[in-house]
Amino acid sequence: MTEPSLMTAAPRQDLVASILCPHCWHRFPPEQLRYVATSPSLAFDHRIPGGHMRRFLPSRFTFTGDAIDPVGGTCTETACPACHLKVPRLLALRETFTVSLFGAPSSGKSYLLAAMMRMMHEQLGFCRLAIDDVDAESNAIVRDYEKSLFDQPTKDSPVTLLKTDLVGDWYQSVVFGGNTKTLPKPFLYRVDPLRGHPALERARQQARVLCIYDNAGEHFEPGGEKEDNPVTRHLASAQGLLFVFDPTQETSFRAACHERSDDPQWRDRRLSRQNTVFSEAMGRVLRFRGLQPTERVVTPLVVILPKYDAWSFLLGDEPLPPLFRESTAEGGLGSLRLFDAGAVRRVSDACRRMLDSHANAMLARLDERCDPDRTLFVPVSATGCGPAGQDAQGKYYHLAGQIAPIWTEAPLLSLLHGAVPDLVPSAPT
Ligand SMILES: Nc1nc2c(ncn2[C@@H]2O[C@H](COP(=O)(O)OP(=O)(O)OP(=O)(O)O)[C@@H](O)[C@H]2O)c(=O)[nH]1
Ligand SMILES: [Mg+2]
Ligand SMILES: [Zn+2]
Structure with missing residues (x-):
């Protein structure tokens, strides 16, 4: 149930060197993309007001490379580590x-x-x-x-x-x-x-x-x-x-x-x-x-x-x-x-x-x-x-x-x- 993540599943050379967040212009390596939780109990994020799902750095993945949130939800959407707004995975590729x-x-x-x-x-x-x-x-x-x-x-x-x-x-x-x-x-x-x-x-x-x-x-x-x-x-x-x-x-x-x-x-x-x-x-x-x-x-x-x-x-x-x-x-x-x-x-x-x-x-x-x-x-x-x-x-x-x-x-x-x-x-x- 662990390995590989989206990032490790893709061959390294396919990833861009860094992503520029299109919302807040923070530059970061693709490995730092946060995932957006899907478990209903995680409907809070300290950075985006209004009950948005929590953003987290995953440590567990499904065998197809999707992240697993702390409560077990499968997550596919990704976000900026600085502003937490959604940054599609394509920007890593x-x-x-x-x-x-x-x-x-x-x-x-x-x-x-x-x-x-x-x-x-x-x-x-x-x-x-x-x-x-x-x-x-x-x-x-x-x-x-x-x-x-x-x-x-x-x-x-x-x-x-x-x-x-x-x-x-x-x-x-x-x-x-x-x-x-x-x-x-x-x-x-x-x-x-x-x-x-x-x-x-x-x-x-x-x-x-x-x-x-x-x-x-x-x-x-x-x-x-x-x-x-x-x-x-x-x-x-x-x-x-x-x-x-x-x-x-x-x-x-x-x-x-x-x-x-x-x-x-x-x-x-x-x-x-x-x-x-x-x-x-x-x-x-x-x-x-x-x-x-x-x-x-x-x-x-x-x-x-x-x-x-x-x-x-x-x-x-x-x-x-x-x-x-x-x-x-x-x-x-x-x-x-x-x-x-x-x-x-x-x-x-x-x-x-x-x-x-x-x-x-x-x-x-x-x-x-x-x-x-x-x-x-x-x-x-x-x-x-x-x-x-x-x-x-x-x-x-x-x-x-x-x-x-x-x-x-x-x-x-x-x-x-x-x-x-x-x-x-x-x-x-
Ligand atoms: N004749 C003509 N008028 C146009 C054309 N495009 C836009 N307009 C007129 O220009 C006005 C302003 O257009 P917008 O696109 O709303 O202008 P904007 O630059 O987005 O304005 P803000 O959102 O206030 O910054 C509108 O009332 C349109 O009717 C065009 O190709 N020809
Ligand atoms: Mg306008
Ligand atoms: Zn950002």
Whole structure:
């Protein structure tokens, strides 16, 4: 009834050297994963309030490698040794690719996350990649976003997403030495190559767990994060940064667009100081990493230009090129789509020229704080159209039948392709 544990059952070389907890960013060796008890009498944990099952370091295992709790329950779920929040076992077996999505309030982060994940699910199969929830329960918020935008009963149904709050469902609380800390919920997806992938063996070595968060925009404003509220600490561990820079909140864009687009957001009273949000985020990246405030951030950055439907004419009359090129899988396995990183690069260059005319100060700031060679500019539209009206609370809504995302998978695919090029089948540039 003892031996072997999950960890000893798997060949040593299959384990990652260390796991970074996606909740509290504590780094630990996989052997220190705690198990979550299942025996009803162990429904208490000193770190997570509210009758959560006890976390423990197991010493007894079933013959299939599951842990046995002190009262004899068989346990399969695992947790972080520091914060005790659930950390799926898969994180012990493969590397995590953490992405930080940040931007001002109302810049379009949540709409984008919903459209991005929906389009990743729809498109990646054609690229011979599968993207799946690591843990369906923890991704429920994004699933709900997706349902709200894409799975409405009729095409006239009004759709809207809740503003991401500063507290509530998006966060979890844990108690450290009498102090309660608020941590943001990570959304975890596994990306695996499928049969017909052009470099299947190498791609398997590069399979990743993708980790992404959805914060309230206010958290990125100066003073938006406190010691007991480390909700944007993911910026420090991110291997890719996604900055949502909303043209509808910039005065210079408004002057250029309000007569040509009837999107009410051009006239909205809400105007964020997006340059401050960006500088604050870069300041935090450096501070959390223990670097000097004068240093440049070298993490790859995608500057996402959202709500493209409302300002597309600034990039010319041509629609955006296709993101994929059609090809065929070897061995008679049918068609294969290749990600066209060259097309993204060309559109990025066009966006850079456009920003030079309409947001010159922001562009200068981006180039100053980050490495221009590792910065891409990507236009996206989560909805493909402007709001159809405002509800009784003044919230904008879209009509379900009109929603047609544009290029929403491009930012994430670009970051993944840059980090693990063998995983994402791509066209020669
Ligand atoms: N025209 C247009 N409007 C959009 C698009 N995506 C989002 N919006 C509008 O932008 C507003 C804000 O979008 P959210 O996704 O809630 O913004 P957020 O960045 O998550 O905001 P916080 O949660 O407050 O930080 C919504 O009212 C949407 O109607 C888009 O692709 N096109
Ligand atoms: Mg939001
Ligand atoms: Zn943790």
